[in-house]
Amino acid sequence: MRIAVLEDEPNQMEYLVHTLEHQLALGDENVSCVTFERGEALRRALRRETFDLLVLDWNVPDLDGVDLLHWLRQYQQSETPVIMLSSRSSQNDVANALGIGADDYLVKPLRPLELAARIRRLLQRNRPAVSKAQERYGNWVFDRPSSSISVEENGEKQRFELTKREFRLALALFRKLGQAVSRAYLMESMGHDGELTTRALDSQIYRLRAKLGLYAARGLRLQTVYGQGYRLETTDDNIPDDAAPAA
Structure with missing residues (x-):
């Protein structure tokens, strides 16, 4: 399984990658994370690369997670599952991200077992x-x-x-x-x-x-x-x- 992770804070990125690669118990399937610090870099990659899941931080330089998600759903017509991460916890922010096309929304600080469980459920839902x-x-x-x-x-x-x-x-x-x-x-x-x-x-x-x-x-x-x-x-x-x- 190939996961793209958008996060500009190094410690948070390391924490996310460790959680995703070690907490996801998916049998003998490999879990590989490709990391991005800037939204534009991920957008360029999405034009030519394939991922099973996108984990997007809302607040990153040059193109934030929500704007990238809007581009992905509106212009790429992509149905790749997306989990949005943010310290924003208001109902309006959560509703906005889900309305644009996020499949799930998690508020920081993250809990690793919850993150892994939500990802497993999301991927199982998309695999017949x-x-x-x-x-x-x-x-x-x-x-x-x-x-x-x-x-x-x-x-x-x-x-x-x-x-x-x-x-x-x-x-x-x-x-x-x-x-x-x-x-x-x-x-x-x-x-x-x-x-x-x-x-x-x-x-x-x-x-x-x-x-x-x-x-x-x-x-x-x-x-x-x-x-x-x-x-x-x-x-x-x-x-x-x-x-x-x-x-």
């Missing part, structure tokens, strides 16, 4: 789970313990056995269905630890596309997005971009 071990996107079911994917088509069920890296790569793409995803995001999702090159990622994408049959005939298309990364998109109404939780 079949159970704690599985996620479903349309007729594609991801089973984390076995690193396998099952898909049912025309009454027949097919199962794909994947390596852990292949599974994490596929899951990252399906979680961002319909969205352009940066190469950096995909490499971090795979848990590359710095040794995976962009060329190696491209090879992994090529093999995964062939292995899962991610072509238009199957209702999915995995495309290269020039200058950014890849986008998995649907060509079939049976696989909605905003796949809902399975019953």
